[in-house]
Amino acid sequence: MxxxxxxxxxxxxxxxxxCLYRAVAGPGVFNRVAAVNVIGTKTTVLLVVMGYYFERPYxxxxxxxxAMINFIGTLVFAKYLERGELWS
Amino acid sequence: MVIVYGxxxxxxxxxxxxxxxxxxxxxxxxxxxxxxxxxxxxxxLGGGLVILGAMIYHLFQYSGTLLVIAKLAFLxxxxxxxxxxxTHAIMKAAYKAGVEPWCLGEERx
Amino acid sequence: MKLGxxxxxxxxxxxxxxAFWILLSGIFDAFHLISGLVCCSIVSIxxxxxxxxxxxxxxxxxxxxxxxxxxxxxxxxVLANIDVAYRVLHPKMPIDPxxxxxxTTLRGEFSLVTLANSITLTPGTITILVExxxxxxxxxxxxxxxxxxxxxxxxxxxKVAHVFMET
Numbered sequence: 001m002x003x004x005x006x007x008x009x010x011x012x013x014x015x016x017x018x019c020l021y022r023a024v025a026g027p028g029v030f031n032r033v034a035a036v037n038v039i040g041t042k043t044t045v046l047l048v049v050m051g052y053y054f055e056r057p058y059x060x061x062x063x064x065x066x067a068m069i070n071f072i073g074t075l076v077f078a079k080y081l082e083r084g085e086l087w088s
Numbered sequence: 089m090v091i092v093y094g095x096x097x098x099x100x101x102x103x104x105x106x107x108x109x110x111x112x113x114x115x116x117x118x119x120x121x122x123x124x125x126x127x128x129x130x131x132x133l134g135g136g137l138v139i140l141g142a143m144i145y146h147l148f149q150y151s152g153t154l155l156v157i158a159k160l161a162f163l164x165x166x167x168x169x170x171x172x173x174x175t176h177a178i179m180k181a182a183y184k185a186g187v188e189p190w191c192l193g194e195e196r197x
Numbered sequence: 198m199k200l201g202x203x204x205x206x207x208x209x210x211x212x213x214x215x216a217f218w219i220l221l222s223g224i225f226d227a228f229h230l231i232s233g234l235v236c237c238s239i240v241s242i243x244x245x246x247x248x249x250x251x252x253x254x255x256x257x258x259x260x261x262x263x264x265x266x267x268x269x270x271x272x273x274x275v276l277a278n279i280d281v282a283y284r285v286l287h288p289k290m291p292i293d294p295x296x297x298x299x300x301t302t303l304r305g306e307f308s309l310v311t312l313a314n315s316i317t318l319t320p321g322t323i324t325i326l327v328e329x330x331x332x333x334x335x336x337x338x339x340x341x342x343x344x345x346x347x348x349x350x351x352x353x354x355x356k357v358a359h360v361f362m363e364t
Contacts, residue, residue: 001145004097008138011104018111022123027197030120030182037174038114038127041167042107045135048160052142060159061221067163071170075177082181106278113285122294125323125339126281132318133278155223162220172317176324179337183325189337192293 005053012046033077040070092148099141106134119190119197120182128175136164203245211241262360263311269356270315277320284339293340296325299347301332301354308361315353322347 016039023035044067051059080086113126143160190197218233219225284292303309306329313324316336321343326335338344347353 001093001096001149004100008100008104012107012138015107015111018108019114022114028120028187030178030185030187031123033178034120034124034127035114037178038110038131041131041135041171044163044167045103045107045138048139048142048163052145057156060156060163064159064163064166064221067166067170071174074174078174078177078181081178082184106282109282109285113281116285116290117292119294121323121337122292122339125321125337126285128317128323129274129277129281133274155220158220168318169314172314176313176317179323179325183335189294189296 002053005049009046009049009053012042012049016042016046029081033074033081037070037074040066040073044070089148092144096141096145099137099144103134103137103139103141106130106137110134118195120187121179121189124175124179128172132167132171135167139164139167206245207241210245211237214241259361266356266360270318273315273319277318280320280343291340294337295341295344296335296337297344297348298333298335301334301358303332303354303358303361304329305361308357311360312354312357315357316347319343319353320346 019035019038019042023032023039026032026035044063047059047063047066051057051063076086107130110127110130113130114123117123117126139160143157146156146160214237215233218237222229222233284290301312303312309327309329309332313327313334316322316324316334321339323337324334325337327333336344336347338347
């Protein structure tokens with residue numbers, strides 16, 4: 001059963017590497033911001049799976065925190081790209 | 089017990105399949121707006137299914153402590169609310185900054 | 198704001214924050230519980246109107262109807278993902294993007310947010326712009342069929358209007 005979590009983590013890592021191409025070569029800044037948001041979401045899922053593989057229950061708190069940080073970071077980027085400044 | 093292992097395997101497999109489809113869509117689609125279609129929908133459900141499978145595994149393997157399951161349920165709920173909102177925010181920023189949408193028959197961007 | 202509404206707002210935000218404290222810590226001895234109650238009461242007295250806004254009637258009925266609306270939306274999410282998977286993995290990639298615009302009769306804040314979230318999670322459409330003053334939505338659709346389903350049938354607008362009783 002533990003090898004199932006190991007295989008899941010490997011496939012999620014493969015998905016992250018595919019997204020990395022779009023983060024490097026996307027024409028313009030918006031493609032890159034979208035790719036980084038996707039990598040952040042996959043990181044939280046990978047943290048939960050790793051918490052079960054290494055049998056450490058504290059990884060779930062880190063996953064919850066990183067999901068919130070990723071969400072706020074993407075929103076701040078979008079606000080800056082829309083207006084040209086953060087505070088008016 | 090075998091039934092539980094089968095259900096967990098099916099959920100984890102479906103979640104990983106949808107996550108990979110989202111990444112392939114990010115590479116294959118010709119325009120920024122269509123790429124956000126692929127990731128905003130598939131990544132949300134893929135992650136939700138993987139965490140749901142892990143929750144069911146926890147319920148049967150560790151004689152379920154309620155607190156961990158509540159934490160994971162809140163994580164699923166948060167992903168279902170936060171991912172479409174972030175997708176909408178960056179799509180609105182791109183529309184206001186003037187990125188042109190792609191029509192059928194043009195070249196890739 | 199009247200005293201009754203303010204007390205209701207303070208109690209509701211205090212309850213939500215206390216539930217979060219217990220959920221995230223998991224330790225039930227005296228020191229953690231008392232420090233949690235003190236922190237939650239200070240925060241909820243200072244900033245309760247950020248979380249619980251204004252007044253609204255029949256909150257319980259709206260919450261129950263929202264709970265009934267959620268399984269239909271989950272089924273739409275699964276359909277949306279199967280549709281996107283079909284379009285991604287097909288060798289010819291049948292997409293034909295188009296931007297459409299429509300108006301609704303919803304005016305309340307929470308109902309507009311729910312409708313925008315549902316449009317993003319249903320097959321083939323993503324919300325771009327929302328204007329709260331006139332209820333106008335700008336939507337990017339990935340093919341002609343989901344755009345027609347949103348414009349002509351209007352099942353989703355009717356369901357959300359039924360949940361929030363046409364606010």
